[in-house]
Amino acid sequence: MNRKIILVQRPQGLPKDEDFKLIEEPLNTALEIGEVLVKVEWISIDPAQRVWIGAGRSYITPVSVGSVVKGMGAGIVVFSKSPAFKRGSFVTGFLHWQEYAKVKASDIIRLPSYVNPQLHLGVLGMTGLTAYVAVNEIAKPRKKETMVVSTAAGAVGSIACQLGKIRGCRVIGISGSDAKNRWLTEIGVDGVINYKTVPNLTQALKSLCPEGIDIYIDLVGGDILDAVLLNIKKYARIVMCGAISSYNLKRAPPIRYYPLIISQSASVEGFIVWEHRNKFDIAVKNLSKWIKENKIKHKEHIVDGIENAPRALRMVMTGENFGKMVVRVEHQSPKI
């Protein structure tokens, strides 16, 4: 049997348990040439999934109602009809919210080892790569520039902060909890703001960035983006990686201070990490090196049981997670 979570209806606002359903299906192990069957061991939970299951205009076809929820995962090949992978290979790719994934060999990639495979869903996976592309490929910070990061303690944000430090920036992190901010300070972030308790975010940014903000790694949009816009320096670069403030809404919360982009000769750039595949090898190589050198620290938030994936998604939407959210699949179907 294969347990999987399907989308029952498109969520209105924050995803609810009723939007999903755990179903059991007989596992079809018949493979076509070029296909492999992967036993999914880790599922990645990411705010972007809220977009994938929504109906808004986006960069992907949304998950259709009745289908398995789209998501990255890591696992072990249990059957293979591809010369590229043999039984026992460790792989990652879009395996979705299910215990077993039948996928084309061309849609998955081999993991270098299976020590902490969840790292390949986080700091060495989509979120770490997103941070790398945002900071090292798009923002290209120079020494002593001031960089602000929102959801700074998150899976993308925390890596972005540390990449900024490696480049010699002053880094200011915005998060929604004092505990997260304490951790950010421990890992070397120069200044922190708790957006939930600060009386005036614009003023707080002004105090921490008296000469203005050179770079903003934006994962949020909305009011925080507006507060940053009010503090951008000449030639500021805003890299839009996400807009979590909008994901549960029909429309994003408004921004009003975009005319400062003109007067400050600033730029805003959006991107989808998958379009930068040609940088992934070097990114993983560099990130691995910096992890080994203790220049990049990372945190995972592990939730056990595939049935808890919807709750885990809700947690990343509200910021209840602390670290990269991953679900550890506990296989209940008989061993194949």
Added chain:
Amino acid sequence: MNRKIILVQRPQGLPKDEDFKLIEEPLNTALEIGEVLVKVEWISIDPAQRVWIGAGRSYITPVSVGSVVKGMGAGIVVFSKSPAFKRGSFVTGFLHWQEYAKVKASDIIRLPSYVNPQLHLGVLGMTGLTAYVAVNEIAKPRKKETMVVSTAAGAVGSIACQLGKIRGCRVIGISGSDAKNRWLTEIGVDGVINYKTVPNLTQALKSLCPEGIDIYIDLVGGDILDAVLLNIKKYARIVMCGAISSYNLKRAPPIRYYPLIISQSASVEGFIVWEHRNKFDIAVKNLSKWIKENKIKHKEHIVDGIENAPRALRMVMTGENFGKMVVRVEHQSPKI
């Protein structure tokens, strides 16, 4: 005597006559070394002046209350203590809203001729250069791309439209009058929208740009920017030259569809034309050539009398002008 218009109070909303005052002062003709006295013959009226006399955060120190209103102009040198200019030289620069301007020689530039000097405030001046930098230096359109221009019949927009055509783009112009749109069609714009009468701008853009918008030359911000964002194509470039919808307000009208910048891997870039001075020579050379070849047509809207400058500014803010707005100064003071 020197007649000049000073700012009496910062306008609230649309500038009113009472925000300005025409005063007469004795003309001080005593020059320091390096200064010249210019008889101002033409004054340029530009939406950006609304920003310069406002109190918002901008790229320049705002005009202080009690001071002459800042503005570009063209005129004739009547006294010179600089070897760079002699009596009778034709010049342009920030001459402000006054009959005579005492300026540093380094702050003005010589006009190649005094045939239609007002052209050097328009198509060959700040507005034409703004269009040139936006299109040819920042957007860099490729053949067959779809370019949308707002305030398309305006001083910047109309040149931007034609620069798009020269580059081989399909150009769609948005203006606020059918007469303006008829003229846009005459000068080669492929599709036009009257934003004041169209029932649904987003849908209208979708019909005219079924494959999406590659380039948007934005002079407006607000709702029109949102409607464009809903129609941007992958890798779209939005060049922000101005945000006229915000100039009479304390804050700009909101935009909500900025998350599409992420999913479409789009970019937004703001700029101030003065920061691209190194391109001015080549721009004027190219623009002059295209005017001569009839590839660029231009229109000026002339208002007579310095006392009408405030009204002329109001007209460009509401779109009552048709063409680059210039004020022809009628000198009433005795000839020097």
